Amino acid sequence: MHRSLMSIFSLLLAILLATLPFSSAIQLIESKSLSPCQDNSNFTASLFNVVFTPENRTLGFDVVGVSSISGNVTAELRVIAYGFTAMREVLDPCKMPDLKGLCPMNTGQIDLNSNIQVSPDVIKAIPKLAYTVPDLDGTVRIYINNTDGASVACVEAQLSNGKTVNHKAVGWITAVIAGLGLLASAIASGLGHSNTAAHVAANALSLFGYFQAQAMTGMIAFRLPPIVLSWTMNFNWSMGIIKVDFMQKIFTWFQQSTGGTPSTLLSELSTTSVSIQKRSAEFVHKLLMRAYYQSVPRSNKNSAINEVNQLVVVTGIKRISFKANIEVTNLFMTGLSFLIIFVVMVALGVAAFKGFCEAAVKFQWMKREKFLDFRDNWKTVLKGIMYRLVIIGYPQMAVLCLWELTVVDSPAEVVLALFFFFSMTAILSWACWKVYQIAKRSIHKNPADLLFSDNDILNRWGFLYVQFKATAYYFIGPVLLYILLKAMFISFGQKKGVVQAVALVLIELAALVAVSYFRPWMDKRTNIFNISICAINLLNAIFLLVFSNVFNQPHIVSGVMGVVFFVINAAFALVLLILVLVSSFLAIASKNPEVRYERMQDDRASFIKSQTQLALPTELNALGATARGDKDPRGYEEMGPISSGPGSKNQYESSLAHPPLTAGSTRHLANKEQPHSPVDSSGPYNDAHSGQTPMYSDGYQANERLLTGRSATGSPSPYGRGGGTHPYQQQQSNYSGSWHVGAGYDH
Template sequence: MRSFLRAPLAVLAMLGMTASPVAAEKMLLSNSLNLCQQDSSLQASLFNVVYTPGNNSASVTMVATSSVQGKVKFDVEASAYGYTFLRQTLDPCDLGLAGLCPMVADKLSFGFNLPVSKSASDNIPGIAYQVPDLDATVRVRVNLTGTGETIACVEADISNGKTVNLLGVKWATAVIAGLALVSSAIINGLGHSNTAAHVAANSLALFGYFQSQAIVGLTGVRLPPIVAAWTQDFQWSMGIIRVGFMQTIFTWYQRATGGTPSTLFDSLTTVSVEVQKRSLQVARAGLDLAKRSVAMMPKSALTLFKRGNITTGSGSYVVFGIQRVAFKAGIESTNLFLTGLVFFWLFGLFTAGAVVAFKGLLELLGKRGLIKADRFEDFRNGWITVLKGILFRVCLIGFPQMVILCLWEFTQVDSPAEVLLAVIFFFGTLFTLCWGASKVIRLARRSIAMHRNPAYILYSDPQALNKWGFLYVQFRASAYYFIIPVLFYTLIKGMFIALAQRSGVTQAISLIIIEAGFLIAGSVLRPWMDKSTNSINIAISVVNFINAIFLFIFTNVIDVPLLVVGVVGVVLFVLNAVMSLVLILMVIFSTALSLIRKNPDARYQFMSDDRASFMKSQSQLNATTELDALAATARGDKLGYKAAFDNESLESSDIRKNNEASGSYSISATESQNSFYPGAQPHAPVPLFPAQRGASPLRESVVNPQASGVSLAQQRTHTASPASGHRSQHNASPWQRGAGYDH
């Protein structure tokens, strides 16, 4: 057996292309010996090897069972990224290792240091110790000397300790995304609503892109090591974060509620865990043997088998998909659902606590005269509505996480209580967002019916904007409905990820179709608020679509050379690393400018849907155009009145509008204004035309309908004349601009 080990260890260095940036000493290592043939006569349940070129020795720990008896030879094959660069046949008799010439059937459990020749060490390229997460393996076939029959095949994955799965990357991306979201809220509280909308849209796009990277790692597709490590950097966005004491609590909770926790990490001293690195079909090489011995498995192994882990005939485990992510994060697979759920809950709780604390701080500073009385005035007066809107936004951010983890829990059934939690949070989050989306659509349709522009109510009503604005501010006003496709896209995508874990091909093909559909919809409709925001989100959709194609290549159902698969893995890493860097720098730059500029709204052009005319912004309070003056009158800003379009006022307005259209009654301008704003005091109408242009009877009747004796209904009748109708067709009213009426 030692000769069998010595052969691959002598060439370990030649395959290594994985090293850790923090490693002080060069090394090549392997933590598992995997079967590559059914009914293999050599089975290892534990295999740990560390080769250090400094002393030319390899430390070996192994627990294996051999049913081979007689003289054998080892065919050694080493490859990196699918390219085979070494083939060698070794005879254990020539190496002079007792017990292996001839090999005897026995159960072996030992640890030893194996010397590696200086010549073998000199053949190792230096890059082997530097390239992170290299896809390198050594495969050894055991052949009978007399017949040449292959009676066993084992394979070792090689690493050098270097990886792109770094704690610093996780913290940096999480802090940047979090600060961007907080900054958008602060900027909005300062009254710069236009800037806040842009910062919020960019930060949401960045956070969504991080989640899409994490979802790639959650698929059941075979992933090259560098891709699996890269996607692990973003699993925090799905709530997959390991905290030691929390894992202990989750294990206790599962036992207390009738579940059986897995103990995979407690078994690492006796069994190996193979992180699925080839296609699932190859990883199942020992599955048939495992099925025949299922009845003889220990209870913990049987539980893992039923929950989706592949248990090889030697007793080692193969983890893939969501369980692969959990294993790499140091989390037991039975604790993964609770981990994601609790962090989602804590995210919402801490956010709510921060809002309440900020409100208290502002009141304290205001009483002591340390801030101006009008600073954060809107937030201080309507902070409860703002808090509701922020919690709804938390639901939107955590929606992909809840869809995948809750649906996956339905397939795992870790305990009855956890299944109940999955039902509550999945349907609760889904119904909450669907209710919010339906509310937005109803408000927009009512605004169109009353004012021929969806932006009127969506942006002039501070209650609707603060509570439901998270669903539509990133879109242009006429594309308010696009939140429905976004939610549907997230739901369908999460369903395939959670429910098709055992079929990587199904996941890859479905992701190609889903990402292609979303990319086409975004490119054709261009629903986001402006050109730059459309460009960012379409670029993200393009990258997600390319990632889906790469996932299909990783399945290797089209039988491409393994070298191509390895190269595609590197390309995916480089592409997404560059995209992440560009998005992060863009968000940092835009957020920093927004915070340091005195008037950040001036940096952005007015959006074509005229939302700035309806929104209350520090840079827009002094209306100079006819549209701004009319919008300011509608809000009641000139009188210090804040309009709130609640359901009752909107419904009563609809009734009055229908009555006017049917000629049931006619009201004057003053009566109409007072009835439209309950409790508002009569005031002089705002002039829409400069005085120096001169006055005409028609203009006077428009500016002061009471003085001219023309009722509001008569004015509408006059406006509806054929000549006026012809004019409106060719000269769109400012109320219609950007709302789709000029097309």
């Protein structure tokens, strides 16, 4: 069994790796940034582009730097891969024709632009894995020593082989499958499969949350192993970080028009060196300032300060923006705009689907009972969908809005950040309080009777609690607090990477302990799904703590753990995607997908009302709808609510044993031959209306009154829409309890 599981795991991982187009079929090693690696380094570079191609044995470089070194020097070259020094060689510029300009070195600016032929021995010394492993964690480090052997400068460059696990195809696949899960749950709900819809929606939302957690991992403010950073970049779409060229121009114009100063880093890469540094940006900037400031004459100090600003170091959220090819000052508006676009597109899609359903019924392309609940209550359903989109977009906006308050791209953007953060937080907080108030009115131990009996409440607020057990409806509160705490540490801690790492470990540990203890989700399968995600999130937080170098471990440990991080999360993401994809397909394709899921232990199915699940004859449809408080399937007025509690199930099943009520089959009713019906003709209705036509004395009149809300005389009935309380409701409450009081019908 163990061996078969390992085989399945290996197969899944192989499939995932096969779907990752690592790009770049040409073998090469390149670097595009140079940064100092020791204090008091006497050499800095504002531009550094180096490309090595083994096929033609060419090393091409374009370097612009500033040196405060004079005299003859030697250079010690070290090539480091995953913390292991693969090559060490001493170079003497005076013995190398291509570097004669550095013999001797002079103070001032140094421009190098040349191609060097590399000897075959050097090429053979480079292992083949250096050209094939994606997101190579390699560094070339150069120590410049004077004639006494003392190091006067140290610079290092990150190496890349052009292959990466970050690819648009991965982002599209994950986004489409997550979207299919949400769409499948909506279709299943419209078809009346409420249990299936709840399970698929819960898994899809949890999958979406896992993707957002992966994207947040890449926003941590310290150096990450290249493979970790590239993998997390695949999920930037879940945070709204998507580049569209014409939108970027609009954001730049908006920022300029509102008093901000747009960043131009991406347009200045030909003259600016950008370093994704393992140390903090503040430390590196001070280091470069000091080195460059000491290298120029006193009269040029001011110009030196301006020049050193071209040495840009990015980390954390700014690093994500740079890697996504988005100007950092446009990042907030990018995330905000895509959330708004997503909300508008979904609203238009719901409205269009409503129109299609009505047209399909009118032209008889679709049966009248299909999507009946949605067609009758589509506005309430739309409100519920809008709330769902708010909770989906809350993690991204919490991070980006709070971060915007620290960078202040423009006054108008700060106002937008405050408005959207506080409005979304207030909306979700108010929704949680509303659900709490509704559930608190329950007189039973099980609040499912109130939370699931009223379609308006279920459609509008159900997104907060349907994924949980009815008794754990409150758990959405801790979930929102968990999201908010993570967002605060990620956005406000951009200069304190270690603090971020420690805080995330504590937050994820608390989350895992809470969900493992309470197990709040609706059933065992869903609990396992979500507890597994929490466990992986905690493991990732521990990885981040190691990557922060708080333990001062050898670099090879971080390099190896980076590969392990990718393997674990790639395999786990693949398993989640397959599970959600299969459940989504079965929810739409199966004739009865409900049989795949166990019955809820909180008895919510006893209270959920759905007309589409009935198969009653025409006349009994009206009686069944009345007994559940629904609208008649044929579009007649809604009758007064009648309990659909535990006692109503037997009444409903007994009613199926009798023939349909017709004008020719009502004689037994007139003779007081009582069927097993939810309506008792001997109830207070007849006592209160003595002398009038007895209830059900005529089948046509009875059904006429039930379906139209009018009395036998044709006058409006007091028990139609907006009428008073039907006496039968009082009678029925004596039979099945008063659980329906306060369930939304009394206001």
